[in-house]
Amino acid sequence: MTPNALPRRLTSTIIIALAFGVPAWAKTPVASGTGGAVATISEPASQAALAILNKGGNAVDAAVAAAAALGVTDPFSCGIGGGGFMVIYLAKENRVITLDHREVAPASFRSSAFAPDGKAMDFETAVASGMAVGVPGTVRGWHDALDRYGTMSFRQVLAPAIKAAQDGFKVNDNFVALVKENEQKFALFPETAGRYMRDGKALPAGTLLRNPDLAKTYRLLSTGGVKAFYSGKLAQAIVDSVNRPPVAAGVSVRAGQMSLADLANYEARWRQPVRSTYRGYELVGMPLPSSGGVTIAEALNILEGFDLKSMPREKAEHLYLEAARLAFADRNAYLADPEYVDAPVEGLLSKDYAARRRELIDPTQAHYYAQPGDPYLFQQDPSVPLRPAGAAKARLLSESAHTTHLAVSDKDGNIVAYTFTIESWGGSGITVPGYGFILNNEMTDFDFTGPHPNVPEAGKRPRSSMSPTIAFRNGKPAFTIGSPGGSTIVTTVLQTIFNHIDLGMDMPAALDAPRISERNGRATSIEPGFAGSAQAQALERFGQRWDAAAEEIGAANAIVFHPDGSVTAVSEGRRHGTGSALVQKRGH
Template sequence: MTTHVKPLLLAIALACPAAFAAPPVATGTGGAVATISEKASQSALAILNKGGNAIDATVAAAATLGVTDPFSCGIGGGGFMVIYLAKDKRVVTIDHRETAPNSFTPAVFQENGKPIDFDTAVASGASVGVPGTVRGWHEALERYGTMSFKQVLAPAIQVATKGYPVTPTLHGLMVENEKKFSLFGSTSQLYLKNGRALPVGTIVRNPDLAKAYRELATRGYKAFYEGPMAQAVVDAVNRPPLVAGASVRAGGMTLADLSNYEVRIRQPVHSTYRGYDLYGMAQPSSGGVTVAEALNILEGYDLKSMPRANAEHLYLEASRLAFADRNAFLGDPEYVDAPVDGILSKQFAAQRRSLINPNRAAPKIVPAGDAFLYENDQSFPLRPMQNQIMREGVHTTHLTVSDKEGNIVSYTFTIESWGGSGIVVPGYGFLLNNEMTDFDFSGPAPNIPEAGKRPRSSMAPTIAFKDGKPAFTIGSPGGATIITTVLQTIVNYLDFGMPMNEAIDAPRLSERNEAATEVEAGFTGSAQAKALEAFGHKWTVSPEEIGAANAIVFNPDGTVTAVSEGKRHGTGTALVQKKGY
């Protein structure tokens, strides 16, 4: 919603051990930032050092990630931002998820009444949702920031102009996307050479993206949603810039779709776990609700006192049940009446917990529970259906920033699949999302395509508090594995007592109510795997890297510790301000 790494990319990374340095951890007393990009973290720190707050620094980091990590995020997509405002002691969230163009119908991804091939849907104008990122950044800065677009975009403009080297990770992603990118002339020109991925070490300059950022710096968000840039987006969606002989589905986006786009300021999902208050993202993201339900189920067990395998078995089973309910109920709240209060209730969690066999994995995919029974409002006419688990893009990015005043941002944003739709907007240098493939291609289901609707997401930016004070943030990319990455990291940190860097670096297990649990390379055959196999758990046959998490821990002594990945996605970067700022 990153990060799965294909076997080729993993082989490249293993061949470059320098990319797998010691876990990036930084501790200090000032503002902090953790991202998967050194240049993005540096951009955030530069803004903090100039007096900007966490919101200003977040936009600076995000804009830079749009340059250096363009295949997972950028202004052609959307996201969810969870913000803690220290002065007011409150948490707010900004939903700038992409919306379906007004031309959308439930049958948009069907032919002759049957769903079309997923990859065919991705590489098309039809997969592109109305981007919300720019409007989301504007709302964040206007409401809660202290700086202008001109100030916070300056670092990213410099990176786009001067260029950045192709890393082994980025090269691997280009290789993975050669087929898709080669369909579009504007994309091939930027990221391929003679139809092949740019070699490691090549300096990539993106003057068109620098131009797009300059227009935003000059005219504000309207530069994206009205005028020449908006027209370029619409043209790219409706008449994709294809190379000779290529053919893809066209979209049906209009200038009105862009100019009418609105963000939503939503109440966060609030839950509790072992004395902590957790705040996450509400619908249309399923992340906050699903993480909370799984934790509510796990709260009934004394995981600390158990053998590790027994506790991990329960983690997997709780995740399985929570995903069954997620798939049955959750979607855009403006289109779907989901029993969120029921799902979040401790009573519902107790009922779901009673279904877990502490000694054996569920033998098959489990059905959803009836969360409507735990709603205060009994007027709901709907009951859950057992929905097909749709394939979901896994390529997103997460970052987190805090400032010396105590403000915090946990932010996940995306263009969906690696490289999104594959379409670079001619003249503006950014990739368009394929977010519409996050809809279920057929129904009935709460997440079917509809005009103006926001597809269900799994993004789960989270901020945790203890006794009213910030304790930690956590978030990750990874499609539906975002939920399990955040959940597992919280369990590792709070229940197993791991330091945050170890909690993040531990092998990830992602159970999403499917026949096999998704695992990473090297897990199958390990002692940990064999211990869980004794409970009946099964693993995916093609292990891939899961997620690229970032966190900040607020220590009891007043210091902060920023933590990024120690090995995934080529290693992240954690920075903390030095004294004097």
């Protein structure tokens, strides 16, 4: 089945839910229709976006509304204490623009921050600290997106999230599992422990959880706008929490050195997207400091030289893994914040360079620990210098796998693919007292030691794997895809595109298929239940090997745009407690 011949799953259940208030547990991961669409991992977030669309808001307005609601219901993966990347398609102008509101290192940050004695400190110790907190960019990003391309104010788009925070929501098993995973970290910080734990343990499933402090903060933004976050009492509370972390009695964690000037000087960046082609599609993704757009494009360029449709599935998947391995070797060696590093992006995106890398793949046998290639030979831009010293070191570094992604489109054809994060599950663990949101630990996305393009520097944005992507065919939107998952974000988006285009799966099947993530590490990451399966055994015959620790990979969201003008919103069918897809009813 070709991607353009997708089955349409009409959603009478969604219409019933909207009309009669079906409870949150009745969320549906696939929805089709002819209006605006939204896919998130949270029913309240999807409903928030739909409410804004139904009131005449556009995709940008709805995306911010959904993101604000996710800050309430999924506070361990995202929120205003973090940052993100937004890819926006403007239908009337037929163009794509990207908004980088990634966190930045405070002006006091130094390259030796995580290796004060020359040796990298323990990763978890670094995470649960004030020094792990980067200057948050989310609120500035929301403001800039609304100011330039939205139609509504903070007051309007934050209203659903304020209600959700004030009224509360019932925590589910997935929420409880995330708290249990973080009990030790949360116990360090009374403000966090007091909200999400009881007697040192996670709140039980079914507990109604309210966050009046976050509702207060959102109201502050509704009246005071972006300045209310980056100056004044709230900014001072952020700085105090970073520099003097509010810890439990007898606890000590490393303090940061953030200033009010760091917050006041924060700027988001409008950037031109990364563009590539693959089997008749144009793929438009996030540029540096996201490594996603470049790495996905390079891997697909490598795969494009193989006739994957004619192969048995296991051989095609073997080639997918090997292409990802080679692309990650380059990603790990060269990519970082473009304002600090002249990365050879043009060379990495070159089809000729991909052909050179493709020659290294053995169609019958896996290779391990690929070395980076030399994209500088394919670099036409003379301003990018020759390969830097130390570039041959290709390492897979610790990168937290916890973020969230949402997809929104409106009736006019505008699209937003938005991935944002506070980094680890629960970020730094530090809740800003009285304001109800957790601060990020984004500084741990830097390499702890060098030499490396991604070492910490003052004002620098750590390299990210967030990969919001929009695909076009014949000049029109075909689908959008993105996911959380740290460095597995890149492979989740890559594998979903591979499943959809090369293996012919419809988008729900492409999302639900078992994920296998090769990032040029010790072994390929897999999900529970994959080892020992017929699919795994078939790939083992090519020499593929699996990481012993299996865990859920990603929580993707997508929208498919059909030639007849209808849309299908797709969220996870089983991961992260199942996602929520909604499409507007006729008449809106």
